[in-house]
Amino acid sequence: MANITKKVSWSSRTDESAAAGEGTPLLNGSEQPRQLSGGGTTFQIGRFDTLDLEEEITTEEQDSARGRPKEIPHNEKLLSLKYESLDYDNIENQLFLEEERRMSFMGFRCLEISRWVVCGLIGFLTGLIACFIDIVVEELAGIKYQVIKENIVKFTETGGLSISLILWAVLNSSFVMLGAIIVAFFEPIAAGSGIPQIKCYLNGVKIPRVVRLKTLVVKVCGVICSVVGGLAVGKEGPMIHSGAVVAAGVSQGRSTSLKRDFKIFEYFRRDTEKRDFVSAGAAAGVSAAFGAPVGGVLFSLEEGASFWNQMLTWRIFFASMISTFTLNFFLSIYHNKTGDLSNPGLINFGRFESESMEYNLYEIPLFIAMGAIGGILGALFNILNYWLTIFRIRYVHRPCLQVMEAMLVAAVTATVSFTMIYFSNDCQPLDQDHTEEYPLQLFCADGEYNSMATAFFNTPERSVRSLFHNQPGTYNPLTLGCFTLTYFFLACWTYGLSVSAGVFIPSLLIGAAWGRLCGILLASIKPDASIWADPGKYALIGAAAQLGGIVRMTLSLTVIMVEATGNVTYGLPIMLVLMTAKIVGDYFQEGLYDIHIKLQSVPFLHWEAPATSHWLTAREVMSSPVTCLNRIEKVGTIVDILSNTSTNHNGFPVVVQVSNNDEPEKLCGLILRSQLIVLLKHKVFVELARSRLTQRKLQLKDFRDAYPRFPPIQSIHVSQDERECMMDLTEFMNPTPYTVPQETSLPRVFKLFRALGLRHLVVVDDENRVVGLVTRKDLARYHLGKHGLEELQLAQT
């Protein structure tokens, strides 16, 4: 994912993002870096790793930071501390409870209705965006291919085809340059499909700037440029990210970027509610991309949520429906078939007729074998892409280098395509009812067209469709073989470039090509078996196998494929294929998204604790000692704690002295850095409250207004006098944080943490005294490696 390739470019950017508050390292990294002596060797956090961090904290160090080494050492056994966690557990402090208690039954009913309205809006806007992307891509690509085609036709006879090649390469490169520039220089997080980022967000990791308006704009423009630029990419993956941004924006009823606050949906301004809407947005994105509303819901659930709530699921479903519906409606207008809603989705696999789709028992082993091939090819793709990404992290981290790489890929893609078409002599007769949009004659006889060109000289979506549906005999095996091989490497090289693009369609295309090849070969082995007459069936199976082998989703992908084909008959084979591809692929390498998440060192929590982790207890896992606050604490202490850049804690247990001083301090609550910042900003000090009796009480609204970009502590001025004041945290802290005893086993802690989406879990002894704090990175640190349980190293990188 581009996130990684941007690691350095972020720090070299202007101060704009640092000033914006979010994403500044002060908010990042929950706990202090610890020296680990886990694997025998001690890992010392080096100068390189903390560069990003310190550069943005202390401006005086910026100059020295500029002189960073060219090569960033990368260690995949690393867990980054720079990512903040999201808090999916409501902070039930007094203010919150008071508000909830004041609210009538009707109030809750209205809230519920507004949730549905927001989901409807999310679906509508996501559908509109998908529609916009589709139409623009369609129009621009149409112009591009028309121009090139005319040029080729012109030069075919006269023999100056190299000029056509140059034209093609230049056109592609310029579009891609445009796309790469906006991504690399303006919003690096918009690179790639965005699916890994959304997975992380739903998992509870705050990826900076991932759901901002600017990201959306760059993403949409970027994806148009890269698809029109002829890269081996799809426009479907980015829809998921777009939907998520739309959801995050709409649900908050304001835009921080545009500095507009519509004063609506204020209740939804917290992580819990926002996450729910982002799930809906991601689902709406999938739904628009593939015309698969149910697939969208399942995608959100499979990739994101852990706690399944019926009402939430229905809302997500609603958003998905509206999204498909909107897209279909507007596309039906665009295609002059107003009101015909039967052809959903950006990618449409076309109509599979039931007659040609029958399959028989003896084909099942074939399907499974194809699933295995998909798994192996997928793993190969992932391994190559992994190496490539490591290379990019090390050497291609300057934005200008990234733009140049993207342009190079675009030019190479055009050149390779052209060469393949040029040297191919697979001529096919041009039927009356041909489906080719831009049939290239080249050196074929009149009334014939170059078959290789249908695969290369086309948007990938159309190529997929023609591989699924063209008549048997439209492609010869050599064409398909060459196409598979070249497209495989092109797609692999392309994924991870600094452009907005998805990997779904290239995967489908590779799979469809070798699947069709399998179909043709099978038919040639046993030409009398009429059941094998249709290679399109095998193209579909191959596409599913390849996609499954690369991304490793099963349930949601099955439904997406079934909904995209519009035919349930093939549900069972697709399932079998995806399951096989996953099992085989997992044997070699993880899924592509997981690889990229790992390479970003994101503290991602999987579904369950590693199986062999029962011997670990909360005592070993937790961070300690913990910085605790008193219920009534001196302002100076709080400011000092918050300003301590070496710790950067985000949550503080609040303790209270029971009766006399000999007694130990008991846990009585938990307060977050963000809450303390708001309290300091509004100067909610005990002494001031007494002197200014008329001062209005701090309300939940004040916290909501500051959400989610709480200012850094440096921006808050506290005078020396004020430092001596006291702050009463009682009203604001969460009085009932979840706690576990020290002896609790890791799987148990993990289950509690994951099921409730916690951010901090307090570890107490049997006297209810705080002994430690478990956060996300304490749990994500342990993972199953080749040799049993492994412990990742923590670093501020």
Add this chain to the structure above:
Amino acid sequence: MANITKKVSWSSRTDESAAAGEGTPLLNGSEQPRQLSGGGTTFQIGRFDTLDLEEEITTEEQDSARGRPKEIPHNEKLLSLKYESLDYDNIENQLFLEEERRMSFMGFRCLEISRWVVCGLIGFLTGLIACFIDIVVEELAGIKYQVIKENIVKFTETGGLSISLILWAVLNSSFVMLGAIIVAFFEPIAAGSGIPQIKCYLNGVKIPRVVRLKTLVVKVCGVICSVVGGLAVGKEGPMIHSGAVVAAGVSQGRSTSLKRDFKIFEYFRRDTEKRDFVSAGAAAGVSAAFGAPVGGVLFSLEEGASFWNQMLTWRIFFASMISTFTLNFFLSIYHNKTGDLSNPGLINFGRFESESMEYNLYEIPLFIAMGAIGGILGALFNILNYWLTIFRIRYVHRPCLQVMEAMLVAAVTATVSFTMIYFSNDCQPLDQDHTEEYPLQLFCADGEYNSMATAFFNTPERSVRSLFHNQPGTYNPLTLGCFTLTYFFLACWTYGLSVSAGVFIPSLLIGAAWGRLCGILLASIKPDASIWADPGKYALIGAAAQLGGIVRMTLSLTVIMVEATGNVTYGLPIMLVLMTAKIVGDYFQEGLYDIHIKLQSVPFLHWEAPATSHWLTAREVMSSPVTCLNRIEKVGTIVDILSNTSTNHNGFPVVVQVSNNDEPEKLCGLILRSQLIVLLKHKVFVELARSRLTQRKLQLKDFRDAYPRFPPIQSIHVSQDERECMMDLTEFMNPTPYTVPQETSLPRVFKLFRALGLRHLVVVDDENRVVGLVTRKDLARYHLGKHGLEELQLAQT
């Protein structure tokens, strides 16, 4: 649901079930009944309510209990204490942790593989059962209709049709009598579709005998009898229950009923694992019934699970796939099309051709209107059935009465059908390629058949199919109107009878009938619009609306319908219709399954705490005082506590005295009744352990062998000497039970309880002393009524 109607019959049964251990009241009811003074009036648990309970405990009271009143007072604001909870939280005691720590990585891998194997087996067996039911029903119904048809043909001319009627009624009644007898006398829990029971089980409520082998046998035979007996029922619903029973049996690797222990899968002998498999079984059942593997997974998730785990979902999916696959394969052999797997499911909606299935934007409002009609009709159905069920609980509680009612319904169904056919004069020409299996000519001209008979004189599945697919004009509107009306009341009367039967197919049939009627009327209003040419489309929408209005599922039902039609095109309208039906229906009355769950007074936990319950805290909600045990406790004390029938606690916090006697007692663990029973049975006393040094240590295996039918305390003999011994609970208690402080709000407690599937949640003060215990019924007690938050009354009924 039949569960209710059986409430009394259970107590009149022999002692067999009491001796079997499970379902005995000693294990039931987690806490003592409390007198509530919630709503101003105090509810005194009456004599009637405790009848069932005490009868089985004290045999000397049996005679007095026999003289029970004829009328059982029923109060729907009641929460029964007789249901035990399941424990979906692992008991991580020392034994368990030691076992887990001993297990290697390979061990866990093997476990994972055996989970997949078990799921495969579940799918296979469920598919086989579905196949068996289908073939037997098909054959028997074929014979029955053939016999009656011949009889009718014989008497049509000669004028003795009343003899045909009697033959029909007698045949139906005898089949139904057989089905009702085995259900009413042998296994009352097998009545109905079993979906409410499975919902409860997955929710965490232990419904006695619901997953036993005997239940399965009775269910399978019962459903065959009731479908062949011509009742307005389907064979699909019971498949879900059957799948669940298969899963519960297979996953345990033994059958307690058959007294066979295969010594495999011993690791799975606990509630957590068993629940996972039961989810898979239910999904496999849906999958077999409707040919909808994805729908099955969604059903399990929507209706059951709360914690979504990716691996688990895949396993469930696998079981579903195998189930459909098995069913298809064997049915393809039966239908002489070996190897053709394209026609899945027990109910098959037939092939919807894409051409006739197109819809347009202006039809959307029509669909929504039909959804609203479905919602209203569904609510009406539910209200009528609710009254009927109340009536049945009060007056029809003897098994023989129940059998007679079932026979009456069967006879009435036959009579009404016959009368409708007799008086109908809707004659249709018999095409060459007619799809009617048993076309009845009756008084029609030669070459024609009676159209009413296709609806009535047929298995319901075939009737649905003909409503979907028959040519336009096959039915006249009057026929459809009459059919809808009569079938509506028949189906409503039938549901809740003491027979095994589902409500899915009758609902679809009612809906398809009025849907087709709508289609015909629309076409007659605007006959030129070719889009309305196919009333089958409206039949499908009507069927979805009616089913949605009755059962109120949305996501899973959409997928089930889409998978059953085999065509994705209609996904969007079906969704809209189901959503509308749900919203409209919910305005009037709950879903049918929820009604029956409520009438059984099951402590069912919904997805979230009532919205307006933030003012309640754990302190108000919890049960207190709590019976605690010391870590080293006297055997006599334990026996006395367990024998105390007035409390019947199931979980006991274990406390420990810290240092000296002045200090308060700290919580140090939680132990279950079932564990104590096993300890007492094996006489794990401190003194004995010293004297018999060679005695083998109690192992996890001993607990697993006793699971799930732990013996009652009465069956365990403890001598007077042994009463003086001590028991050390350290090794066996769960040392890290989840706790919450007293101030925790109800929604927070609820979330923790529900997300983790807890059974006991200990409430502690800030010194970690036990102050109360929250169990399922404490949370289920609060629900949103018409006038805000209501509190249900607790009773041992």
